Amino acid sequence: MSTDTPIATPFASRRGVRAKLGERFAPYVYISPFFILFLLFGLLPLLYTIWVSLHDWAPLDDVHPFVGGDNYARMLSDPRFWKAVANTFSIFLLSTVPGLVLSLIIASVLNNRSLRVKTFWRMALLVPNITPLVTVTIVFSSIFGRDYGPVAWVLQVLHLPPIDWGATPFTTQLVIAIMVIWRWTGYNALIFLAAMQAVPASLYESAEIDGAGRWASFTQVTLPSIRPTILFSVVTSTVGGLQIFTEPLLFTSPTGGSNGQGLTMTLLVYGQAFNSFHFGYASSIAVALLVIVLLIAGVNFVLARLIRSSE
Amino acid sequence: MRASMKAALAAAAAISLLLAGCSGASGGSSDEKITLNMWGFADLYKPQVQQYEKDHPNITIQSKISDYDASHQTLLTALAAGKGPDIGQIAIDYMGEFVDKPAAFTDLRKFGADKIEKNYLDWRWAGGVATNGSVVGIPTDVGGMAIAYRTDLFQAAGLPTDPAEVSKLWPDWKGYLATGKKYVDATGQKWVDSGKSVFRAESNQGDEKYYDAKGKTVYESNSQIKRSFDDGVAAIDGGMSANVATFTPQWGAALANGGFATLPAPAWMLGVVQQQAPDLAKEWSIATLPGTSGNDGGSFLVVPKASKHAKEAYDFISWLEDPKQQLANFKATNTFPSTPSLYSNPAVTSLKNPYFSDAPVGTIYTDSLKAVKGHPTGPKDRIIENQFENALGRVDQGQQSGPDAWKQALGDAKREIGD
Numbered sequence: 123m124s125t126d127t128p129i130a131t132p133f134a135s136r137r138g139v140r141a142k143l144g145e146r147f148a149p150y151v152y153i154s155p156f157f158i159l160f161l162l163f164g165l166l167p168l169l170y171t172i173w174v175s176l177h178d179w180a181p182l183d184d185v186h187p188f189v190g191g192d193n194y195a196r197m198l199s200d201p202r203f204w205k206a207v208a209n210t211f212s213i214f215l216l217s218t219v220p221g222l223v224l225s226l227i228i229a230s231v232l233n234n235r236s237l238r239v240k241t242f243w244r245m246a247l248l249v250p251n252i253t254p255l256v257t258v259t260i261v262f263s264s265i266f267g268r269d270y271g272p273v274a275w276v277l278q279v280l281h282l283p284p285i286d287w288g289a290t291p292f293t294t295q296l297v298i299a300i301m302v303i304w305r306w307t308g309y310n311a312l313i314f315l316a317a318m319q320a321v322p323a324s325l326y327e328s329a330e331i332d333g334a335g336r337w338a339s340f341t342q343v344t345l346p347s348i349r350p351t352i353l354f355s356v357v358t359s360t361v362g363g364l365q366i367f368t369e370p371l372l373f374t375s376p377t378g379g380s381n382g383q384g385l386t387m388t389l390l391v392y393g394q395a396f397n398s399f400h401f402g403y404a405s406s407i408a409v410a411l412l413v414i415v416l417l418i419a420g421v422n423f424v425l426a427r428l429i430r431s432s433e
Numbered sequence: 434m435r436a437s438m439k440a441a442l443a444a445a446a447a448i449s450l451l452l453a454g455c456s457g458a459s460g461g462s463s464d465e466k467i468t469l470n471m472w473g474f475a476d477l478y479k480p481q482v483q484q485y486e487k488d489h490p491n492i493t494i495q496s497k498i499s500d501y502d503a504s505h506q507t508l509l510t511a512l513a514a515g516k517g518p519d520i521g522q523i524a525i526d527y528m529g530e531f532v533d534k535p536a537a538f539t540d541l542r543k544f545g546a547d548k549i550e551k552n553y554l555d556w557r558w559a560g561g562v563a564t565n566g567s568v569v570g571i572p573t574d575v576g577g578m579a580i581a582y583r584t585d586l587f588q589a590a591g592l593p594t595d596p597a598e599v600s601k602l603w604p605d606w607k608g609y610l611a612t613g614k615k616y617v618d619a620t621g622q623k624w625v626d627s628g629k630s631v632f633r634a635e636s637n638q639g640d641e642k643y644y645d646a647k648g649k650t651v652y653e654s655n656s657q658i659k660r661s662f663d664d665g666v667a668a669i670d671g672g673m674s675a676n677v678a679t680f681t682p683q684w685g686a687a688l689a690n691g692g693f694a695t696l697p698a699p700a701w702m703l704g705v706v707q708q709q710a711p712d713l714a715k716e717w718s719i720a721t722l723p724g725t726s727g728n729d730g731g732s733f734l735v736v737p738k739a740s741k742h743a744k745e746a747y748d749f750i751s752w753l754e755d756p757k758q759q760l761a762n763f764k765a766t767n768t769f770p771s772t773p774s775l776y777s778n779p780a781v782t783s784l785k786n787p788y789f790s791d792a793p794v795g796t797i798y799t800d801s802l803k804a805v806k807g808h809p810t811g812p813k814d815r816i817i818e819n820q821f822e823n824a825l826g827r828v829d830q831g832q833q834s835g836p837d838a839w840k841q842a843l844g845d846a847k848r849e850i851g852d
Contacts, residue, residue: 289830
């Protein structure tokens with residue numbers, strides 16, 4: 123303050139109050155755009171969805187009777203809802219666990235200092251992520267066709283019986299998981315790579331001096347150092363993985379297949395809203411999905427706390 | 434001082450940009466130029482649109498075409514928000530649930546729709562009328578129904594190839610399945626694309642389908658539905674089904690590679706086959722559907738309540754679907770008219786399709802349409818149909834036996850509509 127130019131002094135008393143007020147409110151003004159957008163496009167629609175879920179809401183009707191918790195009661199006794207929950211979790215586990223492991227491996231391979239054409243590899247990792255989802259699903263559906271397609275050809279060459287990938291729950295969810303892994307592995311690998319590059323070289327040097335091999339330095343130096351990043355990726359993958367929609371919709375059908383093999387919760391919300399015109403019931407399923415995601419995020423948070431406190 | 438000046442200038446610039454963006458949005462509904470927005474899933478015949486625009490210089494027609502399911506969902510979302518285009522196209526499968534809510538649409542009787550009712554097939558017109566008598570939509574085309582078959586594969590299996598003789602092989606579905614069995618035994622190849630196709634073609638042949646005339650659901654007791662389902666199961670159990678869902682990439686590949694020898698085909702399917710398998714010209718032909726009568730497809734043109742140009746919209750769609758224009762459309766694109774006065778018109782009856790070995794498609798499809806009795810539609814038609822199609826899908830994939838799939842279909846349907 124004492125380094126202010128002398129010219130400032132005559133104005134200081136006049137500018138004083140306004141400047142102080144401005145300084146107090148300026149930070150809030152700077153961050154307000156995000157919160158305004160979140161309020162308009164995130165929070166208000168969320169509250170409205172909860173409101174709709176308490177009604178019997180057919181979109182073209184004039185009157186929407188209030189039914190309270192009826193939609194939720196119906197949801198809890200609906201076998202399709204529980205099938206959707208089970209499918210969502212199994213697709214999530216099938217895709218997230220191998221996906222994140224693969225991302226770690228790819229990131230550590232690219233972390234090599236003597237790697238050539240680094241930028242090319244990093245850009246190549248992102249290409250699956252920016253390909254339109256509809257294109258990906260249609261192409262993968264053709265790849266995993268029962269009679270025609272590369273996989274069917276390989277099975278033929280190996281004299282194995284043809285597999286109808288869309289028939290059983292496991293094969294359907296496997297193909298969907300493969301699509302998700304293909305899409306997100308590169309993206310997560312880039313995030314891990316960035317974190318790995320920030321690990322100071324001195325740590326690796328001291329590990330080498332202590333006689334650590336490649337594997338030991340990876341598990342004892344790299345992994346613990348990028349632990350916050352791994353946690354971040356787990357949380358974002360969880361939130362995304364529990365809401366998988368386009369892949370099952372286009373690979374199976376709007377009802378998740380002939381017996382709901384690929385029925386995920388978001389697909390059920392979509393089907394109930396736009397196929398069956400039950401906006402209220404669909405909203406209650408959406409709220410249930412929100413609760414599940416919050417629960418899992420909460421579990422993640424507690425685990426992170428425990429891990430951090432144990433260090 | 435300078436900082437606040439800059440801020441003021443920035444604010445002024447932002448506001449002027451906003452205003453510039455907004456000024457274009459509230460488009461011109463001046464008395465002189467009217468733009469009719471049409472949302473649909475099948476494009477209009479461009480020369481007809483241009484002719485109408487030439488005759489009515491103050492009217493421009495803009496169409497937005499989306500995928501089949503997506504276009505209906507967009508329309509539903511817009512209608513639920515009290516908005517919508519001036520003209521909407523709703524497929525016959527979806528119409529039941531929209532016509533159940535006539536309040537969302539303009540009653541076209543206001544503009545004289547009663548007068549044109551007699552031009553159309555009665556069962557086709559009835560699908561666009563709500564229970565309170567309001568005319569929600571006017572019919573566009575029809576599908577009719579026939580069987581497309583591969584002449585070369587038939588020949589290899591020792592079956593006749595001439596359409597008249599082939600039609601004699603299957604006057605009813607029993608004959609169709611028996612011929613299928615013969616084909617499978619002779620060649621080991623598949624006969625039909627899926628059990629669902631058989632069900633879909635046969636279930637439309639009765640005078641009732643899922644609802645009766647009073648609006649009560651009858652899918653559980655309707656013998657036509659049970660028979661169609663059993664025939665679909667019989668096709669699957671007899672090894673005749675290729676188990677490919679229509680319009681999927683696998684279906685297209687099977688179509689082009691002889692994956693199935695016959696295909697229940699409405700008139701609009703012929704164009705699809707030609708597109709998917711251009712190399713198979715002259716290897717296909719058309720025969721009569723077992724049971725002759727049949728229809729699959731067609732749509733309605735509706736005018737949502739939110740439209741500000743309802744009269745102009747009605748003038749356009751009633752002109753477009755007038756017998757004269759439907760004939761012109763038929764001559765150009767082979768979409769079948771829904772106006773029975775044209776069924777004796779030589780231009781329609783003499784139509785032969787060169788890709789399909791010059792089969793007399795004109796007479797075959799008009800015969801199938803003339804034999805249709807028509808059945809009452811209801812708001813949950815599509816949902817009930819989904820359950821039966823899923824059930825046959827499960828049987829086709831070997832997940833369930835026919836009787837179990839039937840039982841589950843009934844339970845699923847009850848749960849889906851029973852609230």
